[in-house]
Amino acid sequence: MRPLDVLQQSLHKRVLVEMKGGRSYRGVLDAFDQHLNLVLSSAEEVVKEVVTARPGLTLVRGDSIIYISP
Amino acid sequence: MRPLDVLQQSLHKRVLVEMKGGRSYRGVLDAFDQHLNLVLSSAEEVVKEVVTARPGLTLVRGDSIIYISP
Amino acid sequence: MRPLDVLQQSLHKRVLVEMKGGRSYRGVLDAFDQHLNLVLSSAEEVVKEVVTARPGLTLVRGDSIIYISP
Amino acid sequence: MRPLDVLQQSLHKRVLVEMKGGRSYRGVLDAFDQHLNLVLSSAEEVVKEVVTARPGLTLVRGDSIIYISP
Amino acid sequence: MRPLDVLQQSLHKRVLVEMKGGRSYRGVLDAFDQHLNLVLSSAEEVVKEVVTARPGLTLVRGDSIIYISP
Amino acid sequence: MRPLDVLQQSLHKRVLVEMKGGRSYRGVLDAFDQHLNLVLSSAEEVVKEVVTARPGLTLVRGDSIIYISP
Amino acid sequence: MRPLDVLQQSLHKRVLVEMKGGRSYRGVLDAFDQHLNLVLSSAEEVVKEVVTARPGLTLVRGDSIIYISP
Numbered sequence: 001m002r003p004l005d006v007l008q009q010s011l012h013k014r015v016l017v018e019m020k021g022g023r024s025y026r027g028v029l030d031a032f033d034q035h036l037n038l039v040l041s042s043a044e045e046v047v048k049e050v051v052t053a054r055p056g057l058t059l060v061r062g063d064s065i066i067y068i069s070p
Numbered sequence: 071m072r073p074l075d076v077l078q079q080s081l082h083k084r085v086l087v088e089m090k091g092g093r094s095y096r097g098v099l100d101a102f103d104q105h106l107n108l109v110l111s112s113a114e115e116v117v118k119e120v121v122t123a124r125p126g127l128t129l130v131r132g133d134s135i136i137y138i139s140p
Numbered sequence: 141m142r143p144l145d146v147l148q149q150s151l152h153k154r155v156l157v158e159m160k161g162g163r164s165y166r167g168v169l170d171a172f173d174q175h176l177n178l179v180l181s182s183a184e185e186v187v188k189e190v191v192t193a194r195p196g197l198t199l200v201r202g203d204s205i206i207y208i209s210p
Numbered sequence: 211m212r213p214l215d216v217l218q219q220s221l222h223k224r225v226l227v228e229m230k231g232g233r234s235y236r237g238v239l240d241a242f243d244q245h246l247n248l249v250l251s252s253a254e255e256v257v258k259e260v261v262t263a264r265p266g267l268t269l270v271r272g273d274s275i276i277y278i279s280p
Numbered sequence: 281m282r283p284l285d286v287l288q289q290s291l292h293k294r295v296l297v298e299m300k301g302g303r304s305y306r307g308v309l310d311a312f313d314q315h316l317n318l319v320l321s322s323a324e325e326v327v328k329e330v331v332t333a334r335p336g337l338t339l340v341r342g343d344s345i346i347y348i349s350p
Numbered sequence: 351m352r353p354l355d356v357l358q359q360s361l362h363k364r365v366l367v368e369m370k371g372g373r374s375y376r377g378v379l380d381a382f383d384q385h386l387n388l389v390l391s392s393a394e395e396v397v398k399e400v401v402t403a404r405p406g407l408t409l410v411r412g413d414s415i416i417y418i419s420p
Numbered sequence: 421m422r423p424l425d426v427l428q429q430s431l432h433k434r435v436l437v438e439m440k441g442g443r444s445y446r447g448v449l450d451a452f453d454q455h456l457n458l459v460l461s462s463a464e465e466v467v468k469e470v471v472t473a474r475p476g477l478t479l480v481r482g483d484s485i486i487y488i489s490p
Contacts, residue, residue, distance in 0.1 A: 001170060003177040006197045019136065020161070020204070021090070030071060036177075036201060037073040037106075043139075056140035057076045061106060064090070064136050066159065066204050069183075070196035089276065091230070100211060107213040107246075113279075126280035127216045131246060134230070134276050141310060143317040146337045160301070160344070176317075176341060206299065206344050209323075210336035229416065231370070240351060247353040247386075253419075266420035267356045271386060274370070274416050281450060283457040286477045300441070300484070316457075316481060346439065346484050349463075350476035369486065371440070380421060387423040387456075393489075406490035407426045411456060414440070414486050 007032045010070060015040075018066045023047050025060060029068075036062030077102045080140060085110075088136045093117050095130060099138075106132030147172045150210060155180075158206045163187050165200060169208075176202030217242045220280060225250075228276045233257050235270060239278075246272030287312045290350060295320075298346045303327050305340060309348075316342030357382045360420060365390075368416045373397050375410060379418075386412030427452045430490060435460075438486045443467050445480060449488075456482030 010029050017025040017038060027043030043054040080099050087095040087108060097113030113124040150169050157165040157178065167183030183194040220239050227235040227248060237253030253264040290309050297305040297318060307323030323334040360379050367375040367388060377393030393404040430449050437445040437458060447463030463474040 001179070003171050003173050003179050003199050006171065006179050006199050009197070021136075023136070025137075031073050031076065033073050036199075039071065039073050039076050054139045057079070058137055058139040059073050059076050059106075060137045061132075061135050062201075063133070063203070065201050066161075066163070067165075067198055067200045069194050069198040091276075093276070095277075101213050101216065103213050109211065109213050109216050124279050127219070128277055128279040129213050129216050129246075130277045131272075131275050133273070141319070143311050143313050143319050143339050146311065146319050146339050149337070202341070203343070205341050206301075206303070207305075207338055207340045209334050209338040231416075233416070235417075241353050241356065243353050249351065249353050249356050264419050267359070268417055268419040269353050269356050269386075270417045271412075271415050273413070281459070283451050283453050283459050283479050286451065286459050286479050289477070342481075343483070345481050346441075346443070347445075347478055347480045349474050349478040371486075373486070375487075381423050381426065383423050389421065389423050389426050404489050407429070408487055408489040409423050409426050410487045411482075411485050413483070 004032070004034065007036075007068065010068070013070065016069050017060060018068075019060070019064045020066060021064070023064075025054075025058070027054070027058065030057060033062075036065050036068075038062070038065070038068070074102070074104065077106075077138065080138070083140065086139050087130060088138075089130070089134045090136060091134070093134075095124075095128070097124070097128065100127060103132075106135050106138075108132070108135070108138070144172070144174065147176075147208065150208070153210065156209050157200060158208075159200070159204045160206060161204070163204075165194075165198070167194070167198065170197060173202075176205050176208075178202070178205070178208070214242070214244065217246075217248075217278065220278070223280065226279050227270060228278075229270070229274045230276060231274070233274075235264075235268070237264070237268065240267065243272075246275050246278075248272070248275070248278070284312070284314065287316075287348065290348070293350065296349050297340060298348075299340070299344045300346060301344070303344075305334075305338070307334070307338065310337065313342075316345050316348075318342070318345070318348070354382070354384065357386075357418065360418070363420065366419050367410060368418075369410070369414045370416060371414070373414075375404075375408070377404070377408065380407060383412075386415050386418075388412070388415070388418070424452070424454065427456075427458075427488065430488070433490065436489050437480060438488075439480070439484045440486060441484070443484075445474075445478070447474070447478065450477060453482075456485050456488075458482070458485070458488070 027040030097110030167180030237250030307320030377390030381389035447460030
């Protein structure tokens, strides 16, 4: 198994994405590429415990990501 | 679907672009490339809740972008 | 021996992963690639001495990693 | 249209270049390359609201640029 | 002589590895690659004058390294 | 004209090199490469308004450079 | 002349190496590569005006270097 295979298994499931700078997202993983750029749908963004809904498809840039977990 | 396909779907529509350093843009996505360099038209820039209009075409460098959402 | 051979030997064993920004993980190493992207299972995250369980498979991005040890 | 086409359209026109670290330039765009390295003529530099004239041709390194607008 | 030849000469000898962020390691250099990823055995980690033993093989990511000396 | 052509025109002339971190150099540009690594002769370094002469040839690493101007 | 030619001329001579983060080295340049990784012998490290001798061969990673001068 390679790390990106884990993302393949998480497709269309909810994931937690922790970002540099204290930001995180929860949303359904709709797409990813080898740079770990992600597309999330039905996402919520959390910054300093403030939750903001992000309707539609959000493209998150891979180089700001620290980890992705279910 | 690949992450850049989401940008293709957002072409000529308004997007929110969150940048590193507390800066964000709202504008119409007129172009993008594989580095996530973007061209926005009719853009507004928001820095610390101060909104500045950016008339004309603004080229935003991809490596400062955290996420792009509708 | 090459550095990645050490990761090969640690597969399916518990490792400590120290990250930039004062974050660390303990978990079972289930996968890795040449960028040091890792997959951990049964992981615990430690930030400022607060421990959070991360059930399921966690994908940790290699470029935030400082070191990996048993 | 690709993002660099916007720079092609801005050649020999005045642009605003916002840099990381709170620095910005206004000047005539005389050249650019694919790294967004720029050459500005008749440039003014603004740092913390202090304006300094930069006569001659100024080469601005692309990786410090956040955005370029008319 | 090329810089990596120095690492070749230090193989299986104790080295001091100074890291970004005020962290350093002392340990036996067991492996390295062209990115300066290192494997140390019998390592001690020093952060703010606190020494922690790191038994087993520690993989240190090259891009956090400032210098390596005997 | 390409951005590096401007450096070609500045060869053997005095330039101002503004660096990240509040450091700048004035000196004669004796060489450069495509990474914007520069060689300056008869250089003066300015850090927080303190000027230090740098006799001989100084090699400045391109990735710390913000801009180069006459 | 190319920038790395200056390093060739400095081989086996004492150089000053200024690093990011307020660290500098003085030592004899024994080797270098195209990434500006350097090997210094008989080196002294200076951090906040505290001088530490670094006997033996010190490998300094190029990406932390700001400039190298005689």
